Amino acid sequence: MIILKSSSEIEDMRKAGSIVAAFHQAIADMIRPGVTTLDIESFAVRFLKENGARAYTMGYNGYPFATCASVNDVIAHGFPNRKPLKEGDIVTIDIVAEADGWIGDSAWSYAVGEVSDEARKLMQVTKECLYLGIEKAVVGNRIGDVMHAVQTHAERNGFSVVRDLLGHGVGREMHEEPNYPHVGKPGKGFRLKEGMVFTIEPMLNAGAPYMTIDADGWTARTADGSLSVQYEHTIAITADGPIILTAQ
Ligand code: MF3
Ligand code: CO
Numbered sequence: 001m002i003i004l005k006s007s008s009e010i011e012d013m014r015k016a017g018s019i020v021a022a023f024h025q026a027i028a029d030m031i032r033p034g035v036t037t038l039d040i041e042s043f044a045v046r047f048l049k050e051n052g053a054r055a056y057t058m059g060y061n062g063y064p065f066a067t068c069a070s071v072n073d074v075i076a077h078g079f080p081n082r083k084p085l086k087e088g089d090i091v092t093i094d095i096v097a098e099a100d101g102w103i104g105d106s107a108w109s110y111a112v113g114e115v116s117d118e119a120r121k122l123m124q125v126t127k128e129c130l131y132l133g134i135e136k137a138v139v140g141n142r143i144g145d146v147m148h149a150v151q152t153h154a155e156r157n158g159f160s161v162v163r164d165l166l167g168h169g170v171g172r173e174m175h176e177e178p179n180y181p182h183v184g185k186p187g188k189g190f191r192l193k194e195g196m197v198f199t200i201e202p203m204l205n206a207g208a209p210y211m212t213i214d215a216d217g218w219t220a221r222t223a224d225g226s227l228s229v230q231y232e233h234t235i236a237i238t239a240d241g242p243i244i245l246t247a248q
Helices: 007-028 037-050 117-135 143-156
Strands: 067-071 074-076 090-099 102-111 167-169 176-180 197-200 203-205 211-213 220-222 228-230 233-238 241-244
Touching: 007 037, 007 090, 007 102, 007 233, 037 067, 037 090, 074 090, 074 203, 074 228, 090 117, 090 228, 102 117, 102 228, 117 143, 117 197, 117 203, 117 228, 117 233, 117 241, 143 176
Parallel strands: none
Antiparallel strands: 067 074, 067 090, 074 220, 090 102, 102 233, 167 176, 167 197, 197 233, 203 228, 211 220, 233 241
């Protein structure tokens, strides 16, 4: 069942969303060669606490951290670690905050120093996919319309869209219905209604869309070792168009 949110509930969701957004703004300046993803994790734990938010992923299905840190060929759900980031890496930091009983969820990819042309293009195109999808997230459209825009832009640029990890509804819990991949056909899938709140979170690979999971049970990597990038916002569907709750 898809839980629709009233306009006052959507207003209440802005707090968690804005904390997540402020976190991403803060780490943008922090990410450089030599910094570790555990440094970013520690900052996240402190930042959420100072802002009166709870680190929702910590302990979620046994996930041990407040952030996911996914470097280079890691698609998603990478564990923060002590290895310093190095020039040319790309890292996706995903964070989920709970504030006043509501969730905000946003992942963002960052370049570490100067990155390759391929990495820069992958980042650019993935971000464009996110915003092209958001543009289509209007009442009356279907999820297939949204994801067709994402998929078409990705593939036209020579990249592939990960199918095995899904977008999701967001509310009092991180994962609500509906769930959907970031590929689709126009006119297919559920119809977008006022009061829906869900993520648009395309993961694009430079190579094939397939993934493997590490022995830790979480870390999702590209099967072919190619680079992967993700941008994610939590959005609310309203009569006046989509609201990006996690806008930076
Ligand atoms: N933000 C991720 C998502 O979009 C999930 C959080 S990672 C988890 O689903 F490890 F906590 F599950
Ligand atoms: Co998410």
